Amino acid sequence: MKQAMGFLPRLRSRGAETPPTPDHCHVEIDGERVRVALNWNPRASRYTLRLRGSVREPVVTIPYRGTLAEVRGFLDRHRGWLKARIDALPMATPLADGASIPLRGESVRLRHVGGRGTVRLQHTLTGDELVVAGDAEHLPRRVTDFLKREARADLEAATARHAAALGVTVKAIRLGDPASRWGSCSSSGTIAYSWRIIMAPPEVLDYLVAHEVAHLREMNHSPRFWRLVRTICPGMEAGKDWLHRHGASLHAVGAD
The missing domain is CATH 3.30.2010.10 (Metalloproteases ("zincins"), catalytic domain)
Structure with missing residues (x-):
């Protein structure tokens, strides 16, 4: 089943006339919506995916001329890798009495x-x-x-x-x-x-x-x-x- 993704708009720094681009999306993995940060980097030469373990958030770096359609395909191809890395992260330990x-x-x-x-x-x-x-x-x-x-x-x-x-x-x-x-x-x-x-x-x-x-x-x-x-x-x-x-x-x- 194709992953469901949602986007929130962000304006690029080049000016208000630039079409809005998202700064994150949500991808569904095993029925759970996972937030994915989008890093639009004109100096990047290819798509990359990493996991910020401190906040348990995946980050996709998007190269010059990258598109949202390509982001969808890229995440879909790496869904297994992403799930394995998220599952391997340690559980969060909130700072609370008794912890x-x-x-x-x-x-x-x-x-x-x-x-x-x-x-x-x-x-x-x-x-x-x-x-x-x-x-x-x-x-x-x-x-x-x-x-x-x-x-x-x-x-x-x-x-x-x-x-x-x-x-x-x-x-x-x-x-x-x-x-x-x-x-x-x-x-x-x-x-x-x-x-x-x-x-x-x-x-x-x-x-x-x-x-x-x-x-x-x-x-x-x-x-x-x-x-x-x-x-x-x-x-x-x-x-x-x-x-x-x-x-x-x-x-x-x-x-x-």
């Missing part, structure tokens, strides 16, 4: 206590808890803020250590929540990290930092670059493999 989330690779249970106070990590006989005071509706934000603070502390310490080992200077450290990368390094010396890395085991965070700091010496992924990373992070393969296998689970934390 368990990872912190430095260990499971931590969220416990809302209400009243005035801060967010604090508490060790109990049944396991670690993240005790969250305040109104229940503020729990997701307060937990996220706590994770960001912990991430900044660990990332700054690891960055300083690896930068000293390589004799490089880091101009600034920024935290964000990118959908498709864990870190980036600019030639100006600014390094950006995903705050979600604080949920991974410490050796994974260490690998990520070593990777980005090494870019201050080698702005590429040449053999020389990887030798630098291995020099300051001998366990890099384990960290790299962990992110490949389990990184999507970190993006599922806090998702609806």
